[in-house]
Amino acid sequence: MASAAEQLAANLNFNSFANATELKKRIWFTLGALIVYRIGTYIPVPGVDATVMGQLLARHQGGILGMFDMFTGGALGRMTVFALNIMPYISASIIVQLMSAAIPSLEALKKEGEGGRRKLNEYTRYLTVVIALFQAYGIAIGLENMHTEAGSAVVSPGLFFIVSCVLTLVGGTMFLMWLGEQITSRGVGNGISLIIFAGIVANLPNALASLFQLGYTGALSPFFVLVFLVLAAVTIAFIVFMELAQRRVVIQYPKRQVGQRMFGGDSTHMPLKVNTAGSIPPIFASSVLLIPVTIAGFVNNSSMPGWLSFLGQELGQGQPLYMLFYAAMIVFFSYFYAAVTFNPQETAENLRKQGGFVPGIRPGANTAAFFDRILTRITTIGALYLVAVCLLPQILISHYNVPFYFGGTSLIIIVTVTIDTVTQVQSHLVAHQYQGLMRRGRGRKGRMR
Numbered sequence: 391m392a393s394a395a396e397q398l399a400a401n402l403n404f405n406s407f408a409n410a411t412e413l414k415k416r417i418w419f420t421l422g423a424l425i426v427y428r429i430g431t432y433i434p435v436p437g438v439d440a441t442v443m444g445q446l447l448a449r450h451q452g453g454i455l456g457m458f459d460m461f462t463g464g465a466l467g468r469m470t471v472f473a474l475n476i477m478p479y480i481s482a483s484i485i486v487q488l489m490s491a492a493i494p495s496l497e498a499l500k501k502e503g504e505g506g507r508r509k510l511n512e513y514t515r516y517l518t519v520v521i522a523l524f525q526a527y528g529i530a531i532g533l534e535n536m537h538t539e540a541g542s543a544v545v546s547p548g549l550f551f552i553v554s555c556v557l558t559l560v561g562g563t564m565f566l567m568w569l570g571e572q573i574t575s576r577g578v579g580n581g582i583s584l585i586i587f588a589g590i591v592a593n594l595p596n597a598l599a600s601l602f603q604l605g606y607t608g609a610l611s612p613f614f615v616l617v618f619l620v621l622a623a624v625t626i627a628f629i630v631f632m633e634l635a636q637r638r639v640v641i642q643y644p645k646r647q648v649g650q651r652m653f654g655g656d657s658t659h660m661p662l663k664v665n666t667a668g669s670i671p672p673i674f675a676s677s678v679l680l681i682p683v684t685i686a687g688f689v690n691n692s693s694m695p696g697w698l699s700f701l702g703q704e705l706g707q708g709q710p711l712y713m714l715f716y717a718a719m720i721v722f723f724s725y726f727y728a729a730v731t732f733n734p735q736e737t738a739e740n741l742r743k744q745g746g747f748v749p750g751i752r753p754g755a756n757t758a759a760f761f762d763r764i765l766t767r768i769t770t771i772g773a774l775y776l777v778a779v780c781l782l783p784q785i786l787i788s789h790y791n792v793p794f795y796f797g798g799t800s801l802i803i804i805v806t807v808t809i810d811t812v813t814q815v816q817s818h819l820v821a822h823q824y825q826g827l828m829r830r831g832r833g834r835k836g837r838m839r
Contacts, residue, residue: 413578413818420577423569424588430472430565431465431589435558437551438469438533442543446536460800461676463589469533469543471562474525476585479567482517484674484723486510487730518567519560526559527552578818579811586673587807590800622801625779629805632775635664637768639761641746660737662764665772667727669806672780672799675719679712713784717777724773734761776802 434440444467459466462475490496490510499506530552536543544551566585573581605615638659738758747753751760780798 410819413815416576416578416818417815420573420579420584423573423577423581424584427472427566427569427585427588428463428592430562431463431470431592432468433471435469435471435473436554437545438555439543439545440468442536443467443469446543460593461586461589463592465589471558472566473529474522474559474563475589476563476566476570476582478522478525478563479514479518479570479582480673481521481678482514484678485517486514487726491726491730515567519564522560522563523556526556526563529559530555578814579807583669583803583807583810587803590803625783625798626801626805629779629802630809632665632772633663633668633806633809636661637664637764638662639764640749641741642749643744643746662732662768663772664768665724665775666731666765666769667724667772667776668810669799669803670727671720671723671773671776672802674723675716676799678719679715713781717781720776720780721773724776725769728765728769728772732761732765734758734765737761 461477462473465472465475486496490500496510496513499509502509533543533555534547534551567582570581570585573579573584577584601610601615601618604610605612610618638661641658641660643656643658735758738754738761741747741757742753748757748760751757778798779802783798783801
């Protein structure tokens, strides 16, 4: 049976949206911030030849650097101030979350509430600067060694270019991190996810044009293009179904008598999402794979060690080793994120303190084991779903040169961010309707008096 909030959300109409002034301000702020982000993806790094960069990226378009360019919204191919995008922040978040699970002092900070989370966010920002410095320096050195038939990628190599390039790229990443935090607090949706979402969606028209061009030139048959579009629509529907899928655990509260009145006796449910981590595992896995391969892609092939050259080739898009590592990291981050966000022992203890219990399960350790067993099973299903959706399109990409933007990772990001943003919009509308009902209730009481 639907809850009161779900029933109210089902009855939302456009008039309630038009009257929600605070929500409209948040939406306009989010759109304005994303426009600023897109403008920044066209501001080039000083001293870089954009023509040469375009030729270099075209050589790696079928590899993992093409995926990096997808996440950056084309900023890497144009070598703009947002070329690093938000990836250093994602890498720093991975490291901090891993350390918070392994180091007792950081784990204690995580349990301190809002103050502890602010401290962990501060550590994440510092680590983001360090990672961005290393990546920006590697890109600056790699750019100086890049040459094509059109010339060198850097107009005036030297110390000044290295310093200016590093400062520009690190500054762009820090600005995006700040912008994402502002969207989260003052806008609608998760700011970091929306930035990645905006980069992918901005290049979707080019991806569609590229797909239709392949069909027009005969590289792909029109029938295959049609089948592929139908398959993409079915995949999106499947992603939506899996992202909304829940395992609802029944929670019973016993009756208790206080004076002459009887309280409790209610039955509710605890929803556990099948894919608890959402789009986090594919993004984390991609960012981890991008670090070594990006460095290998910028190193001159003649001076590259044999093992690094082999690693760069085997970790290319569609290669067996790439798929193996990608699948393994998706599964790892799915379980890791589920363990970080849901603690069975803590949940069971909170239920015991509130007098709640799962029918047929004894409170305490048995309830914790029950939650742990359910979480393991649904996380397994969610991890396998993510692996299937992310890896199956790789076959089409590697064999038929289908654009990256139709890959499983990009579709999962688009769907999950859209669902999360729509959910937040509905929450604001529900809160606005409740406030309106409360105000009308007070007005009726005043007239009755």
